Amino acid sequence: MKILYVCTELYPLLKTGGLADVGAALPAALQSAGSEVRLLLPAFAGIAKGVRVEGLPLLLSPEGGPEILRTLQPAPRLLRGQVEATSQEVYLLDAPALYQREGGPYLDAQGREWTDNAMRFALLCWAAAGLGLGEDRQWRPDVVHAHDWHTGLIPVYLQLRAQDRVTPACVFTIHNLAYQGVFPASVLPALGLPESLFTMDGIEFYGQLSFMKAGLQFADAITTVSPRYAREIMTHEQGCGLDGVLRFRAEHVSGILNGVDYSVWDPSADPLIDAHFDVGTMGGKRLVKQALQRAMGLEVRADAMLCVAVTRLSEQKGLHLVPAVLDALVAQGGQLLVLGSGDAEIEESIREAVSRFPGQAVLRVGYDEPLAHRIMAAADVVLVPSRFEPCGLTQLYGLRYGALPLVHAVGGLADTVTDCTAETLADHSASGFTFHEFSATDLDSALQRAFALYRRPADWASVQQHAMQLRFDWLVAAQAYTALFQRLAPQAGTASA
Numbered sequence: 001m002k003i004l005y006v007c008t009e010l011y012p013l014l015k016t017g018g019l020a021d022v023g024a025a026l027p028a029a030l031q032s033a034g035s036e037v038r039l040l041l042p043a044f045a046g047i048a049k050g051v052r053v054e055g056l057p058l059l060l061s062p063e064g065g066p067e068i069l070r071t072l073q074p075a076p077r078l079l080r081g082q083v084e085a086t087s088q089e090v091y092l093l094d095a096p097a098l099y100q101r102e103g104g105p106y107l108d109a110q111g112r113e114w115t116d117n118a119m120r121f122a123l124l125c126w127a128a129a130g131l132g133l134g135e136d137r138q139w140r141p142d143v144v145h146a147h148d149w150h151t152g153l154i155p156v157y158l159q160l161r162a163q164d165r166v167t168p169a170c171v172f173t174i175h176n177l178a179y180q181g182v183f184p185a186s187v188l189p190a191l192g193l194p195e196s197l198f199t200m201d202g203i204e205f206y207g208q209l210s211f212m213k214a215g216l217q218f219a220d221a222i223t224t225v226s227p228r229y230a231r232e233i234m235t236h237e238q239g240c241g242l243d244g245v246l247r248f249r250a251e252h253v254s255g256i257l258n259g260v261d262y263s264v265w266d267p268s269a270d271p272l273i274d275a276h277f278d279v280g281t282m283g284g285k286r287l288v289k290q291a292l293q294r295a296m297g298l299e300v301r302a303d304a305m306l307c308v309a310v311t312r313l314s315e316q317k318g319l320h321l322v323p324a325v326l327d328a329l330v331a332q333g334g335q336l337l338v339l340g341s342g343d344a345e346i347e348e349s350i351r352e353a354v355s356r357f358p359g360q361a362v363l364r365v366g367y368d369e370p371l372a373h374r375i376m377a378a379a380d381v382v383l384v385p386s387r388f389e390p391c392g393l394t395q396l397y398g399l400r401y402g403a404l405p406l407v408h409a410v411g412g413l414a415d416t417v418t419d420c421t422a423e424t425l426a427d428h429s430a431s432g433f434t435f436h437e438f439s440a441t442d443l444d445s446a447l448q449r450a451f452a453l454y455r456r457p458a459d460w461a462s463v464q465q466h467a468m469q470l471r472f473d474w475l476v477a478a479q480a481y482t483a484l485f486q487r488l489a490p491q492a493g494t495a496s497a
């Protein structure tokens, strides 16, 4: 089975969130499960740097496509190559005027959306549809696997361009429904999209064009990154205005839990941490904690329950609840360390809160991959109080590193963390702490329960051991995707078959 995997981020070359981690790990796991996978990404500077280009570029067919194909110089083209570090086969959509810019992949250096985002990502979708329809004579995918709103127009272009050609199946995966790619209707003609699609059961969303809705309406199947989130997004509360569309397509919607790349996140071999440890050899964790407390300006205290968060600072992540519980956290002898970047207001409120507790609470602003590893390794508790969470990865990293997750019981967090209760402690299934109402009061009471367990070292160690032995394997996820792909493209078989 041949899969074209289309996304916009790839760890470690370009990452703003979990999408990049998935883009690195899932294709490799799909290959282990027997498929042949090629990636398609925009040639952002960070990505292009890590790719060895081979062979001749492919030109994109401009017929009926985004206007920019006829006006942009040099003309956009597809480069073929391999990711240097992994030898993963990849196509890069090369259009320097669109993708090689100072700033992020979606936002400029001031944090504003690039004004031509509709065109930038429509072009990616157009290129994907072309490959899907066989524009690379050497390699034609059976399935196009599209990720998040940037790729939502792929099934639309596939339908518009198919005519009597064989079309691949298209699977659309939602990593976060809150980011939807909504643009004024006036961009339609420039994207080569006919007015006839601009209806309520097409790509129109409250008078505008929605890439996300396009993906949901036209893909053959929709997946999201945890079973619980798949159910939640069909409700009015969590549907971000698209719950009706999702309910309409319910029989095509499923949740497949993300995995963890345990070759990157492994406390027994992680090259980014000062000392190694694992179940049965936990001494290294104490050393790492000591070193991190010292490096971060926290009081060096082995008995302090070190609570951490490694996160985007956005409304979604719930970090704005933390200042309200900090007094109680420090009063119980705990410490707080937050590594995050994003929303200036949330950053300011955390900065103000931690400034009241020098030596016990620290905020590190920025995006720092090596530090994220050291923090996970040192932590006793990883806080993930997200308002909603499609899957969440940091609680999974926390589990493996013996940092018990304390999470709001939603989405993938609810699917992966088992609350400590009398029953779960007795049957050894407990792995962390959950709270149900999205409020500082509920967060605080979960924290108090964490402190209570922390004061019973033997019980704490037993939960920690269980947490560290849990595995969220990418191969399991890859097998579930493969089964779905085979249902949609039964004629394809597997590469190894």
Ligand code: ADP
Residues within 6 Å of the ligand: 016, 017, 018, 019, 021, 176, 310, 311, 312, 339, 340, 341, 366, 367, 368, 369, 372, 391, 392, 393, 394
């Ligand atoms: P999302 O994709 O919504 O941001 P996830 O939990 O799925 O949330 O993935 C976040 C990923 O980004 C994790 O790999 C996490 O370690 C990483 N991350 C988030 N913020 C930072 C940061 N400030 N520094 C380093 N890594 C970060």
